[in-house]
Amino acid sequence: MVSQHGPLRLLTPSCRVKSIYDIDFQWLRARNIQGVISDLDNTLVPWRDYCVARELKDWFGKLHREGFRTVILTNAKPAPTIEKLASELETSLIVGARKPAVRYFRHALELLGTQPRFTCVIGDQIFTDVLGGNLVGCYTILVDRIGNREFIGTRFMRLLEKIVLSRFDERSSCPPNDP
Template identity: 40%
Template sequence: MKKRYLPDYYFKSIYTIDFKKLKSKGIKNLIIDIDNTLMPWGCRIADEKVKNLIKSLRDDGFNICLLSNSSKHRVKLFKDNMDVEFYSFGIKPMKIMFKGAMKKLMGSPKDTCVIGDQIFTDILGGNRCCIYTILVDPISNNEFITTKLLRKIEGSIKSKLEYQKENVESEG
């Protein structure tokens, strides 16, 4: 299996990531996917759980850029009054998307991490730019039709991965 499809880390959800450990590795910039990473696919407004996570990460010193293939209008609506950057309406895994998000964060590949639920968009794009990558399981099965098709291929890759058990906490 080629490295470009493998995440550096694999977690059940964004809420089970040990962000203090990431910070200790020199990560200070987070590029985060929206659909099925933070919220179920198609949600237009962030819920309180997402807002609290973003606030907590910002309070811990992380710079955050939401990265989405959705329209600028939708991402602006989603981010509402959260203190985050965003980069939208592109085609992940194109390098320009990830480099654009990194530029907004004034980051480099060494201090940036991409978090997303899709191997062929989030992980491939991050790996193509030599950025740390974290794969999380999708929140919902409700997805765009092409994503559903790609999930079948992702399944064979994911079957060879193991969750980062030392960092997984019980969700409650």
């Protein structure tokens, strides 16, 4: 489990896993989470690679069957490829966000119709996904980014992330041992 104290609290995810597929649905249910706000690039798919893999489609299908509402919240600009991805995954979509600005997270919460305390934000970046999610009062799940490619500006932020993450304990799976 990661530590949560001091000014780092807002930069600290509720839990950290290797990938979305390691998120334990029991962990979500134990917290009465009803809505999931997910980042797109490097979280659900490799950077700017908007093909829908079978595994991803199945994961969204399972989330929906289990009653979770979902929305993809991305800073990426609107694009037909992204809209197609969202429609294949049968999920809501907000593009052109400016995470960590809270108004986009609030918009996502409106679409979901859930309270922040019953919602989790999933993403691969501390300073956009985790910070924004924590600012609005959601649970936050940090995943390892998919692949090595990303926006050049993001690479700089990774250096800062390393500093923050070095203070955390080792990654824990969304922990069945922490209900």
